[in-house]
Amino acid sequence: MRMADLTSRAGVSSATVKWYIRIGLLPRGESTARNQARYDERHLHRIRLIRALLEVGGLTVEQTQQVLAAVDDPERGAADVAAAAHAAVSRRVAHQHTAEALPAVDRYLAARKWTVGESSPARADLAAVLAALRLLSGPIGNDDASPAADADADIARLLDPYADALEPLARSEVAGLPPAVHRGELAERIVLGTVLMDQAISALRRLAQENAFTAAADRK
Amino acid sequence: MRMADLTSRAGVSSATVKWYIRIGLLPRGESTARNQARYDERHLHRIRLIRALLEVGGLTVEQTQQVLAAVDDPERGAADVAAAAHAAVSRRVAHQHTAEALPAVDRYLAARKWTVGESSPARADLAAVLAALRLLSGPIGNDDASPAADADADIARLLDPYADALEPLARSEVAGLPPAVHRGELAERIVLGTVLMDQAISALRRLAQENAFTAAADRK
């Protein structure tokens, strides 16, 4: 396969392909002359993977580089790849009072008996959401503001429905990972399951909400 | 409250506040002189809302403008606000074969008896994910590629666990919306429930996955 075939099948410009190669997202083609190279199906597949992570998954190029580095490294096991994918999906944003909300997140996780590493970016992501919600349930939009003592109970009331729904789902996702014929395939499945399915869940929730909304409106 | 109080309490620079005012995200303060104005708690709250949508929710400024325009417009009902929030969360990305995957999405929704509008961006978002996955389950990473005839069955097998988990969740979310003391409060709850809880769900899923992963590893 030559450059023209690769770019037309992948739907990206040759300038983009060259750039991906330069920044190490894509391996070089096998060069056949000073200024010629041959590409194969693996290159095509790689570009599609890159485009899926960038366009559909919404990752940045840098996050994509890190995820693919984990996928490519034969030293890294499934847990490492999952950690890299989790880090990439994380918004990794330090909202104002995120740090203050972290202990509450940890207490919630402990109460649910969920074991997660100290360095999981998802902890901070969840804390950022809680901090933002807390800041916004002030004077305006007050929902019977509780006396801070049972702030943990508020958090549990808020998160439990979600955690209850997601816990068995996550279990089935992890259990559903095949023993993997070869590791690269498993690594890619983990990445797609994390990055793309995040978008699928978001979309499905909105569809389910819309359906629930119209159903509720019809009943009235 | 003067500018200095507003910016220190909100944690943003005065240049940013001025810019938010200029682009219409934030109303002007009540001016008391040619170059003086007074701000109140509503301004503070608004900035916090904007920051939450931008930083935690990951919306762009333009998406935030559209969402807040819907929140501010007293003509728009709960369903309109929800639609605006859904549109803002949508990645609204036309991945290569998204259009081709749309009919399959619609068949899936019909099979689940989910009623959603033609114009729901979530339909296209879900289609983009399915199109990307389809493109990637080729030569490499083939999972016993099915003969295209039962592509719908594959999609159902993939999505059912997620839809099963999200359907009751969405129902309880919609049912949990209070009759609302006043409309602005309800509108804001809808937006936060859509935009921020999307992030919370993403984080909780990753936490649940990590927990499931370590639990599975321990059993071995």
Place this chain on the structure above:
DNA sequence: TAAAACGGATAGTAGGACTATCCACTATCC
């Protein structure tokens, strides 16, 4: 009454993801 803060406007910046152009070759078609 001098220093600091302010509202309003305009120009500039940093980062991200490409895109365009150039060069010296190679491949291909008639």
Place this chain on the structure above:
DNA sequence: GGATAGTGGATAGTCCTACTATCCGTTTTA
């Protein structure tokens, strides 16, 4: 066998987004 189109590699330029800096003439405040 020569014109034409395509190629790898490199560098510079572009567009967009979300601010940030600076300036000005006017209040406020110490």
